[in-house]
Amino acid sequence: MDKKKKQMCILCGVLLLLLIVYFGIQTMIKHQEKKTKEEKEASTIYITDVEDVSLINYDVGEGTQTFEKQDGNWVYVKDPDFPLDESYPEQIVETFGKLKAERELEDGDELADYGLDDPAYRIQLTDENGDKTSVYFGNDSGDDSYYVTVDDTKKVYTVNSEVLQDLQHSLEDMAKLDEYPTIGSGNLKKEVITQNGQTTTYDSENDDDTENIAAVAGGLGVVSLDKVADYSVEDEHLSEYGLDEKSRITVEATYSEEKKEKVLTLYIGKEDGSGNRYVMINDSKIVYLISTEICNNILNVED
Missing domain, CATH: 2.60.40 (Immunoglobulin-like)
Known part of the structure; x- marks a missing residue:
């Protein structure tokens, strides 16, 4: 084997070794990312776990809003003919069906100390079996979160204030209006x-x-x-x-x-x-x- 062929074989071997090392490192990174994600998920506190929601009822200070799933479609209960954009109740279900808490208060004070004896806001989800889950919002904790409690557990948590955005759309915002075509002298x-x-x-x-x-x-x-x-x-x-x-x-x-x-x-x-x-x-x-x-x-x- 001449010198050039030997050099080529050595280079191919080095390249193969580098590829093996590269793919090995990538596998380790993906494994670590998966492990980190699993650890983060395991440490996440979910304070609700509601599936197959059929009724949403909430009050965020502007009167009660109620939406019900009828024949597979969400409707506004006070006016079933209202042209509701179903993405709004679906988003509420996604957020509050499995509501994520930032932390649970250990050995907390009385509910009144967090404004939970007279909640500022509330939302109730009812599943297909008629089981109800209620989330109550108390005072602002001062760090972009609210104190909340679920049902009558008396456990106090904090949740990010952004979750309330799903409940602060006006009925007009949730209307799905008709689409109008493009018409001009050309068509x-x-x-x-x-x-x-x-x-x-x-x-x-x-x-x-x-x-x-x-x-x-x-x-x-x-x-x-x-x-x-x-x-x-x-x-x-x-x-x-x-x-x-x-x-x-x-x-x-x-x-x-x-x-x-x-x-x-x-x-x-x-x-x-x-x-x-x-x-x-x-x-x-x-x-x-x-x-x-x-x-x-x-x-x-x-x-």
Whole structure:
């Protein structure tokens, strides 16, 4: 074997040895990380352990909120038709179903000394068997945490104050509003307006409607569903908004999206006295407020 071949064999051997050492070190690091994670998990204090939660009830100083799981879906008990974004109760269940404590107070004082004789906040989770678990929040401990106790155990813990953020969303924050499509003169095919039994049609294939299509597309394209007048209107109350079948204006906009033809239905009601009109979309039960100016553009009428 000549000198060059010997050098090559030595280099290959060194490389192989380095690879073995490298993978050995990586294995040791992963093992240590796993061990550290297991030790940390073992030392973590969980003060609740609730599975299959079916009812959430809490009060953080702004009245009681109650959510129930019905047929696999979370609903707002006071108004089951409310368009609830289920990610909110799911997050509450994730946080409080297995609530992590920072520490347990050993040989603590009376509950009153921590504000737990008259809790500031409370939350109760009920599982599918009807078993209830209640968490009570007392005073702020002064280090971004609260004193808490669970049920009637009288054991006092501290938990990070951030957990309360899951309970401090307003009902409006938890509403899942309708999605509104992107419509413009480039993809609007046709608009049909029906009012008082009379129908007006603007068709993009009609050369005489070019300006009309551009005008109504300008209105449809700037609609924003962010102002809500009623989250779950009952049929008997539609007339209050001028949205009953007899009073409303119906707008059917045919547009293209991803090479497919779709139809958006808008129901336009009366004005609210503040420069807006009441509007509903498709088969939703939410009543929105859209400026009268935008509605006039959609209807292709002068202000």
